[in-house]
Amino acid sequence: MSFDLSVNIGKLHLNNPVMLASGTVGYGNEISEFTDLKKIGGIVTKSISLKPRKGNPPQRIVETSAGMLNAIGLANVGVEEFLTSKVQFLKKIGVTLICNIAASSVEEYVECINYLDNEDFIKAYEINISCPNVKEGGLIFGNDLKSVGNITQKVRAATPKTIIMKLSPNTSDIKNFAKIAKEEGADAVSAINTLVGTSFDIWTRKPKIKNITGGLSGPAIKPVALAKVLEISRNVDIPIIGIGGISTWQDAIEFIICGASAIQIGTINFINPNAGVEILGGINKYCEQMNIQSISELTASYQI
Numbered sequence: 001m002s003f004d005l006s007v008n009i010g011k012l013h014l015n016n017p018v019m020l021a022s023g024t025v026g027y028g029n030e031i032s033e034f035t036d037l038k039k040i041g042g043i044v045t046k047s048i049s050l051k052p053r054k055g056n057p058p059q060r061i062v063e064t065s066a067g068m069l070n071a072i073g074l075a076n077v078g079v080e081e082f083l084t085s086k087v088q089f090l091k092k093i094g095v096t097l098i099c100n101i102a103a104s105s106v107e108e109y110v111e112c113i114n115y116l117d118n119e120d121f122i123k124a125y126e127i128n129i130s131c132p133n134v135k136e137g138g139l140i141f142g143n144d145l146k147s148v149g150n151i152t153q154k155v156r157a158a159t160p161k162t163i164i165m166k167l168s169p170n171t172s173d174i175k176n177f178a179k180i181a182k183e184e185g186a187d188a189v190s191a192i193n194t195l196v197g198t199s200f201d202i203w204t205r206k207p208k209i210k211n212i213t214g215g216l217s218g219p220a221i222k223p224v225a226l227a228k229v230l231e232i233s234r235n236v237d238i239p240i241i242g243i244g245g246i247s248t249w250q251d252a253i254e255f256i257i258c259g260a261s262a263i264q265i266g267t268i269n270f271i272n273p274n275a276g277v278e279i280l281g282g283i284n285k286y287c288e289q290m291n292i293q294s295i296s297e298l299t300a301s302y303q304i
């Protein structure tokens with residue numbers, strides 16, 4: 001039996017709903033040795049900023065129960081090097097490319113898009129307004145409805161390509177952020193970025209992460225992420241890309257049932273770099289077993 005796993009989000013076409021999440025696969029080169037990137041629906045780059053960033057000083061990552069805390073601080077090569085070297089590699093592989101952008105001002109988001117927009121290989125932008133690990137931008141934007149509306153409006157006007165606003169779970173009412181993103185012209189939202197967390201060494205009484213707090217990711221956050229996806233799905237008519245603790249194909253299906261059109265996998269890539277392909281295999285089998293003709297039938301098919 002043949003069924004359709006493809007997903008369309010605005011002008012973005014994905015062959016299947018499995019994407020690799022920003023910051024967990026760099027620009028694709030290292031992971032490409034361990035998995036077949038061509039099979040993946042899409043790859044989202046590490047957040048790219050106008051100028052290169054060194055990020056925060058170490059220690060930047062620490063393991064927690066069923067998850068990890070990171071405070072990388074958006075270390076990246078900047079738009080120029082990304083275009084001249086990193087994109088070329090991904091072109092050779094032929095994977096659908098979504099560029100994640102971070103900035104410390106509205107103007108900088110737009111400047112980044114202006115710089116990147118002529119590159120046809122970039123199919124969509126995911127706008128990071130939800131990084132908990134930087135002083136400027138990040139959550140200052142992501143927690144403020146007016147800022148999210150203003151950024152969405154400006155990036156929308158800057159490009160005809162698909163715009164995905166990446167929302168923060170560190171708010172009490174994520175649906176309002178999805179609503180304003182839709183009103184200002186975003187094609188989709190992705191949910192969620194990491195949750196603010198911390199961890200202390202009981203002997204030194206010092207934080208295990210130099211930045212004191214970091215972003216919690218991995219299986220520990222899955223129920224929170226799922227609830228946020230459901231909240232958006234029940235209140236706002238906008239495509240959702242579900243992210244947060246997805247480690248198995250069952251997790252992915254759960255997100256799709258709760259409202260996601262596509263999903264991204266993050267922390268699991270550090271444990272099993274072939275997880276995306278394996279999750280895709282499981283989704284395939286599930287669709288076959290459940291006699292599903294098109295994956296879009298499953299989106300928001302919850303029985304509440």
Ligand SMILES: Cc1cc2nc3c(=O)[nH]c(=O)nc-3n(C[C@H](O)[C@H](O)[C@H](O)COP(=O)(O)O)c2cc1C
Binds near residue numbers: 128193216
């Ligand atoms: C080490 C690390 C770095 C990350 N860097 C970024 C980033 O640069 N931009 C971004 O939007 N999200 C970033 N994220 C967040 C992930 O894309 C994802 O939203 C989050 O980890 C939840 O998914 P997961 O539980 O599957 O990892 C990062 C996550 C991790 C673990």
